[in-house]
Amino acid sequence: MKIAVMGAGAVGSYYGAMLARAGHAVTLIGRPALVQAVRADGLLLESAHFTGRVMLEADSRPEAVAGAGLVLVCVKSGDTATAAAQIAAHVDPAAVVLSLQNGVDNADTLGQVLGRPVVPAVVYVATDVPTPGHVRHHGRGELVIGPSESSERIAALLREAAIPTTVSAQVxxxxxxxxxxxxxxxxxxxxxxxxxxxxxxxxxxxxxxxxxxxxxxxxxxxxxxxxxxxxxxxxxxxxxxxxxxxxxxxxxxxxxxxxxxxxxxxxxxxxxxxxxxxxxxxxxxxxxxxxxxxxxx
Structure with a gap:
């Protein structure tokens, strides 16, 4: 699947790298420093189970979400409405949009701006970015996502990428x-x-x-x-x-x-x-x- 990560910081870069390692075509959308580093050498993923460079795409333009079947929104909560407005015209009508963010209202905010349902997710992962293009995984990594017509299919895709994922109506x-x-x-x-x-x-x-x-x-x-x-x-x-x-x-x-x-x-x-x-x-x-x-x- 073609997957876009809008707001590729520590969390977005980690999940993007895991999905790319599983064979998906992932584009990280983030700051110019990240884009430059990833385009030059790939993304360095450092974890207990794998340390190495993961080759994927990187872009600083919101329109890079175009054509993606799955869009992971990982921007800071204060940037949610702005990010949604930036990608609104470019998200494929059939794409699944998943909010991987802190806070309790981000999926609703995204849905209001995009004019479409957005699947909320609870993220349990410890990561940081010591330098652009380098993400360190300190522990955990599971997701709990809300129910939708596509949630079980997306959960299976995530689990195949070694991302433990549960679908829950109590999200x-x-x-x-x-x-x-x-x-x-x-x-x-x-x-x-x-x-x-x-x-x-x-x-x-x-x-x-x-x-x-x-x-x-x-x-x-x-x-x-x-x-x-x-x-x-x-x-x-x-x-x-x-x-x-x-x-x-x-x-x-x-x-x-x-x-x-x-x-x-x-x-x-x-x-x-x-x-x-x-x-x-x-x-x-x-x-x-x-x-x-x-x-x-």
Missing amino acids: RDALWAKLVINCVYNALSAISQLPYGELVRGQGVLAVMRDVYGECIAVARADGVQLPGDLWSEVMAIAEHMAGQRSSTAQDLRRGKPSEIDYLNGTIVRLGRQAGIATPVNHTLLTLVRLLETSAR
Whole structure:
């Protein structure tokens, strides 16, 4: 299949490389530095199971989605509407569009701009990009995607590319569970610039994480979301299974780039305000990360 990855950062580059290794014709759409590196030497994928260069196409133009049967949208949440507008005239009418993004509303935003259904996906992967054209995989990699006429077919394609994929009608609840985990870790990792394994050992950190978690659970319940009862265990498991990973927010701050904090802790603050639920710890973390973004710029 011809596959386009719109917004090929760490997540998009990883999944694009996996699909290219499985024999699909993949085009990464990203920044000029990525395009130059990939066109010159391919994409360097570094993981526990494979390290080597993967040959695929790269382009900086949104119209490079033309002709793709599957479009993976991996842009930052703040760029969702803009990216959708850029590709709207070029996406094949029969293409499946899959949102591989943080946050809970991106598939809806994409669908509104594109004027077509977009399949939401929950992404569980730890990756980073040390240099353009080089993606490191630190762990996991599974996807949970929403139901559609094409979801089972796309899930089979992804599984054949060694990407564990499940189709679930409860994808919204799963997106919320991922949001809670991100809210607990991302800002604290960004502020400290520590990986998860070190972060949780900091004095007083677990108590703050618990406070963030409690606010998120209260807001989720008010929004009608059904979260698993053992979600806190999943939160703590992250520090063990992804001990060396720094959050995407931490990586953004280190590079002086805008983060997705408004779509993580900021979502909890916004929805909490609407529901009359106090979220002081999430609000504090949101404010601190925004200040650090300003300082980095």
